[in-house]
Amino acid sequence: MEDKVALLVNNISVVYHDVIQVLKGVSLEVKKGEIVSLLGSNGAGKTTTLRAISGLLKPENGRVTEGSITFDGKQIHNEPPEVITRLGIIQVLEGRVPFKYLTVEENLRVGTATRWGKPYKEDLELVYHYFPRLKELRNRLAGYLSGGELQMLVIGRALMAHPKLLLLDEPSLGLAPFLVKEIFDIVKKINEEQGTTIVLVEQNANMALNIATYGYVMENGKIVMEGKAKDLKENPDVKEFYLGTTAKGTIKSYKDVKAYKRRKRWL
Amino acid sequence: MDFFLQLLIQGLSIGCLYAIAALGFVMIFKSSSILNFAHGELLAIGAYIFLVISVWLNLPIYLAFIVTFVGSFFLGFVIERLFLRPMIGEALIEVIMLTVGLAAMFKGLLLFIFSGNTYVYPNFLPAGLTIKIGNITVSSVYTATFLATIIFLIVFGLFFKYSSQGIYMRSVADSQTAALSLGVNVRRVFALSWAIASLVCAMSGIVLGILNGINVHDLSKMGLKVFPVVILGGLESILGAIIGGLIIGVIETLVSGYFSTSLRDVVAYVILVIILMIKPYGLFGLVEIERV
Ligand SMILES: Nc1ncnc2c1ncn2[C@@H]1O[C@H](COP(=O)(O)OP(=O)(O)OP(=O)(O)O)[C@@H](O)[C@H]1O
Ligand SMILES: [Mg+2]
Numbered sequence: 001m002e003d004k005v006a007l008l009v010n011n012i013s014v015v016y017h018d019v020i021q022v023l024k025g026v027s028l029e030v031k032k033g034e035i036v037s038l039l040g041s042n043g044a045g046k047t048t049t050l051r052a053i054s055g056l057l058k059p060e061n062g063r064v065t066e067g068s069i070t071f072d073g074k075q076i077h078n079e080p081p082e083v084i085t086r087l088g089i090i091q092v093l094e095g096r097v098p099f100k101y102l103t104v105e106e107n108l109r110v111g112t113a114t115r116w117g118k119p120y121k122e123d124l125e126l127v128y129h130y131f132p133r134l135k136e137l138r139n140r141l142a143g144y145l146s147g148g149e150l151q152m153l154v155i156g157r158a159l160m161a162h163p164k165l166l167l168l169d170e171p172s173l174g175l176a177p178f179l180v181k182e183i184f185d186i187v188k189k190i191n192e193e194q195g196t197t198i199v200l201v202e203q204n205a206n207m208a209l210n211i212a213t214y215g216y217v218m219e220n221g222k223i224v225m226e227g228k229a230k231d232l233k234e235n236p237d238v239k240e241f242y243l244g245t246t247a248k249g250t251i252k253s254y255k256d257v258k259a260y261k262r263r264k265r266w267l
Numbered sequence: 268m269d270f271f272l273q274l275l276i277q278g279l280s281i282g283c284l285y286a287i288a289a290l291g292f293v294m295i296f297k298s299s300s301i302l303n304f305a306h307g308e309l310l311a312i313g314a315y316i317f318l319v320i321s322v323w324l325n326l327p328i329y330l331a332f333i334v335t336f337v338g339s340f341f342l343g344f345v346i347e348r349l350f351l352r353p354m355i356g357e358a359l360i361e362v363i364m365l366t367v368g369l370a371a372m373f374k375g376l377l378l379f380i381f382s383g384n385t386y387v388y389p390n391f392l393p394a395g396l397t398i399k400i401g402n403i404t405v406s407s408v409y410t411a412t413f414l415a416t417i418i419f420l421i422v423f424g425l426f427f428k429y430s431s432q433g434i435y436m437r438s439v440a441d442s443q444t445a446a447l448s449l450g451v452n453v454r455r456v457f458a459l460s461w462a463i464a465s466l467v468c469a470m471s472g473i474v475l476g477i478l479n480g481i482n483v484h485d486l487s488k489m490g491l492k493v494f495p496v497v498i499l500g501g502l503e504s505i506l507g508a509i510i511g512g513l514i515i516g517v518i519e520t521l522v523s524g525y526f527s528t529s530l531r532d533v534v535a536y537v538i539l540v541i542i543l544m545i546k547p548y549g550l551f552g553l554v555e556i557e558r559v
Contacts, residue, residue, distance in 0.1 A: 059447055085450030093448055099441035102434065109431060110438040114450035116431055161449060 006032045006197045007053065007165060012067035012077065014045075014052050016060065022048045024221045025067070028199075030165070035191050035198045037208040037229065039238075040218030046201040047094055049218070050167045053199070054091035055081035071165065086114050088164030092157075094201075095173065096150040100143030104134055107142050107153055111160025120160065127156040130186050148179040155183070159190065165197045166190075172204040180204065184211050209233045269402045274524040275517060280409035282516020283416035284478075288471040288489055289496040289508035290423070291464030296502055297440040298460040300359060301351070304366040306468065307490020308373035313339045313469025314476040314486055315377060318386055328391045335469050343465025347458040355454070370490070377483045385482040392477070412474050419470060420509070423463075427505075436460060495539040501548055514538070 007030040014023035023045050030036045040046050051057040052064050053071075058080055069077040076084055099107050108127055112120045128135040131152040137145065142153060151171055158166060168187065172180040188211045191198050202208035209215055209229040217225040217238065225237065232238050288310060295303050303309075316338050321331035350369060354362045396407035396414075427433040438446045439456045447453055472486060479485060496515050500507025515535050523531040 054448065056444070056448060059444065081447045082450060082452050085448075090450070091448050093445060097442050097445040097448075099438045099445060101441050102437060106434050106437070109434050110446065110449050110451060112431060113435055113446075113452070116435075157449065 004031050006030050006034075006072065007199070008068075008070045009049070009053065010068045010070070012052055012069060013065045014048055014057065014062055015065050016048075016062040018063075022062075022221050023052070026218070026221070026223055027067075028216060028223070030197060030199060032197055033191070033195050034214065035188070035200055035212045037200045037202055037205075037212035037215040038218060039202060039205050039208065039215060041203065044218040045221040046218055047169055048221075050091050050169055050199065050201060052077065053084075053165075054089055054167055055079050055084040056091060085161065088162065089167065090158040090161045090163040090165070091167040092154050092169060092171070094169035096147070096154050098142035098145065098150055098153055100141065102142055103139050104142055104145070104153060105138040108134075108157050108160050111157040114161050123160050123162070127159050130159070130190060131156050148175055148183070151175065151179075151183055152186075155187070155190075159194075163196055165199070167199045167201070169201045170203060171200075172202060172207060180207055184208075187211065205238065206233075270524070271521075272403050274520050276403065276405055277409060278517035278520030279513060280412045280516070281478075281520055282513035283412050284471055284474055284512070285492060285496050285516050286509040286512025287416055287419060287467055287474075289493045289500065289512050290419075290505060291467035291471075292493045292497055293500075293502065293505055293508045294460050294467075295464050296497075297505075298436060299351075299457050301366065302363050303464070304363065304490065305370035305373060306464075306493055307487035308370045308377070309339070309343070309465050309468035310472040310475070310489050311377055311481075311483055311486035312342065312373060312472070313465075314472035314481050315381060316469065317473045317476065318388065318481055321388060321391070322386070332473075335473065336466055339465045339469035340462045343462035344458050346465070347461040351457065351461065352454065355457075370487070374483060374487055381483060383483060385480045385485075386476075387480050388473075388476055408474075408477050411477070415470065415474060419467065423467075432459065492535065495535040498539055499542050 007028070009026060009028040011025050011027050012023055013021065013025060015021050026045070026049055028036070028038070028049070038046050038049065048057070048062070051060065051062065053069055053076075055076070055078075057063060058078070064077040067077070068075055071084075071087060071089060074087065076087065076089075099110060102110070105124070108124060109120065112118065112123070128138075133149060134152055134156055137149060142150070145153060155168070155171065171183055171187070175183070184207050187198065187200070190196055191211075200208050200212060209232055212229045215227065215229050215232045216223050217232070225232070225235070227235065288306070291309075292303060292306050295301055313335055317331050317335045320326050320334050321328055326334075346369070350365060351362065354365060392407040392411050394407065396410040398405040398410055427437060435446070435451045436456050436459060438449075438451055439453055443453060446456075471489070475486060475489060492515075496511040497508055498511075499514060500509070500511025515538065518538060519531050519534055522534045
């Protein structure tokens, strides 16, 4: 079943500014058409992993120093983003970065950059089909949108690029629970209807594991756990540290508390 | 009153010139945060290409325009490729110093070829461009400047508002990282903004040449004139560049008309200082959208 693998991250190490080592041997496998979730607390290296895949490490002065990344059988690590985006890998940045002084529709049009000069009207309609709210806001400056609207905008903008692999970095960050649910439902729909493969980075483990088929847990630049989404949801460690359903009063050891207390920010 | 109107029209027309010159400057700054100190020299190069084609080679005027515009466009492209691209990732101050070096190099080259003499273009403006309203005469140069400015502004307005490439360019000015994440070719955008800036410079160079004759020193001095204009208007704002240009053009002309021509060049800087004291980000400095 080798041919079904879309993305293979093989034991990569990543260093920023030639000295700050952030990833230490991360491996991931993502099958075509699948949603894979990457969980972990602040600073675990999730965003860095996505950057390594999308090529956005380079502008941050980071580099894959060991290991390899293959997409559709091509080696892509340390390639520039212009090349990687044209293979169909689009990263949706953490913190929803809009083009503030462009209108919603102009923002969406930037998503056509990988296929400049080709028609895009149908793609606009597709995005408006998934996010009808954006159609109402099409002539509004993106800088004035609310958090939820922005999240729709940046996902829609990425869709305009016809992505084969969509890298979503914490889409739920700072959004109300009902909005998170709405956005995750749409992500799931896009995955099913467009066949888009998705890597979903999240701290909201519960939501992420609901729509993902497989999950990885990162800690300190390493993968510390992986498994089918439904197994991870049942896993006592994940339950305790990510889903907030700890059996009452069972602190295993002081070391555990110290290591994991930063994790609970999202609860 | 007639004298005032005459000066006003003249001032607005000179202001248009400043506005276009500033436009190219702002464009480079917006896309790559580079202050281009070689702006005046680009302007001079445009004026000289036009001179060579129209006078020395004696080719038709329309050809001279085409060759000058196409030539300057490519010159901008080449400058970016050759000098700026290798500097990507270096500290901004070094890149800015590089443009200072480019300015010296271009000026030296122009002086070497054309020396410090003043040349003139043949008078090719149709007489019909001279407009008489009552006692006021608007000479053909000024009418031509107005027309050229308006055409340029419309063409560029449409380009940036509607064309995909124009929208990509604005996206890079807005957030380079987000643009990169969507596959915008940021290097092409930089190259294009230099190319367009250089083309716009050539345009103002030609008009200045028609107004005052073509002289290396005078033309390259215009590069300094864009500073009060863009700082008045706000470095980030295209609209600001246009309005800043008009204001400085008008005030300069009024001052030299009513007081003394020698005050003319000083007044722009006086305005600059006053504006900076009142509105440090310029009249149209970017108001950050804070909502996000
Ligand atoms: N551009 C950079 N230069 C240097 N160090 C960086 C850079 N970006 C991230 N780091 C460091 O790499 C580590 C991992 O950061 P990363 O952003 O990948 O974490 P994350 O898992 O996405 O965290 P969060 O959930 O807070 O977004 C952090 O210690 C961070 O300080
Ligand atoms: Mg992150």
